[in-house]
């Protein structure tokens with residue numbers, strides 16, 4: 616691989632009223648090519664090699680049903696998720712991804728292959744790691760064409776987090792979750808208890824440095840900073856980003872009241888989260904000729920802030 620370097624900056628998407636205005640500019644560095652050993656730092660996230668990949672978009676929908684299918688029985692989780700960045704994880708990166716595709720094309724003299732495309736899709740549309748190359752390339756072509764209606768169908772969705780992210784393979788009609796013994800009436804999917812969904816490791820796959828044979832990506836390094844923080848002893852990612860409350864896990868008749876978790880996944884774009892993170896102490900010193908002001912900011916987030 617020729618060691619070329621792609622660097623770009625991306626602006627965060629427009630923030631709505633409840634969020635902080637123009638807060639962050641994400642500087643995003645993707646190094647494509649050279650396999651530079653960075654001793655001890657890397658915990659590579661590898662793409663899965665599928666023996667029998669999913670061959671069509673229709674089949675992809677069967678294994679990973681669109682979120683609104685789940686929403687028919689999980690209204691609340693669906694409503695929250697829809698407002699989260701996970702729900703727009705491809706549309707949001709269209710500009711950067713398009714640029715990446717054209718760089719690979721210029722270098723290789725052909726449209727990127729599956730492995731090259733997974734350098735973005737692995738985290739932004741993770742279900743595609745189980746798909747055959749033509750399916751993956753079709754989605755990439757929609758990005759190049761700027762086809763937003765098609766792009767919005769692809770994201771970090773319910774079915775991926777609740778199947779493939781847990782077991783490493785696609786599954787039909789089974790979901791894995793954090794309910795120990797779920798209510799399982801006839802005619803709905805099977806439910807399996809997956810205690811690891813309560814742990815930071817579950818989020819780590821996508822929220823840490825990434826390395827594959829074709830690319831290095833540094834989109835999110837929160838897992839690494841959480842690991843270095845004393846907070847790791849007391850709080851997992853879920854404790855702060857998926858807060859618990861009482862409710863029903865499903866609207867299906869007969870579902871009991873139990874502890875459920877928000878799927879809003881608020882982060883640095885949320886005023887509420889930032890307020891939680893910052894404790895501002897103003898200490899005004901004795902007035903002399905000027906007024907010395909010391910501002911002390913205590914970081915209560917589980918990692919350094921802001922990320923990126």
Ligand code: HEC
Nearest residue numbers: 625627628707708711712734735738821825832834835922
């Ligand atoms: C290891 C997983 C991973 C890979 C691979 C990855 N990303 Fe990301 N990306 C993320 C995560 C997680 C975030 C959110 C970071 C945050 O908000 O702190 C993100 C955020 C972004 C953003 C900022 C979006 C916004 O709304 O602010 C852009 C742009 C982006 N990625 C582009 C890309 C491109 C282009 C590629 C492929 C070259 C890529 N990413 C590969 C995980 C990844």
Ligand code: HEC
Nearest residue numbers: 685688773774790792793794797798806807808864865867
């Ligand atoms: C026909 C209704 C229905 C549909 C559609 C449905 N679910 Fe469920 N789901 C349920 C019921 C009922 C429960 C059990 C709730 C409880 O025990 O409180 C459940 C439980 C779950 C759990 C918890 C499992 C556990 O053991 O922790 C997850 C995760 C889940 N569903 C995800 C999904 C996903 C993802 C989809 C879409 C692919 C989906 N569901 C579609 C009815 C449905």
Ligand code: HEC
Nearest residue numbers: 700703704707738739741818821852856880881882883884
């Ligand atoms: C399959 C990959 C994947 C997994 C697993 C994943 N995320 Fe994400 N996450 C992303 C991507 C990609 C983005 C950025 C999407 C965008 O900006 O459009 C993101 C964005 C976020 C954001 C919003 C950040 C912001 O800037 O506001 C939070 C918070 C978050 N994730 C928390 C979590 C937590 C907590 C977990 C574990 C329970 C988790 N994520 C698991 C891929 C993933």
Ligand code: HEC
Nearest residue numbers: 685689692693696771772773776792793812853864875876
């Ligand atoms: C980024 C990964 C991710 C995505 C996307 C996601 N979930 Fe979850 N979900 C989790 C995690 C992690 C838990 C367990 C949280 C805990 O117990 O701390 C969970 C828990 C659940 C539960 C069990 C009840 C509860 O609230 O704890 C249900 C039901 C569920 N999710 C349904 C859905 C549906 C429906 C969607 C899509 C609209 C969805 N999830 C999208 C990660 C995800």
Ligand code: HEC
Nearest residue numbers: 818822838841850851852855882883888892916917920922
């Ligand atoms: C003690 C609570 C806490 C824990 C634990 C925690 N976070 Fe956060 N996180 C926050 C707060 C508060 C913010 C908002 C302030 C900021 O931007 O850092 C945030 C911001 C984020 C963001 C957005 C970063 C940005 O630049 O906008 C992501 C993504 C994220 N967290 C993911 C994670 C993941 C993944 C884990 C686990 C490895 C985790 N967090 C652990 C409290 C926590």
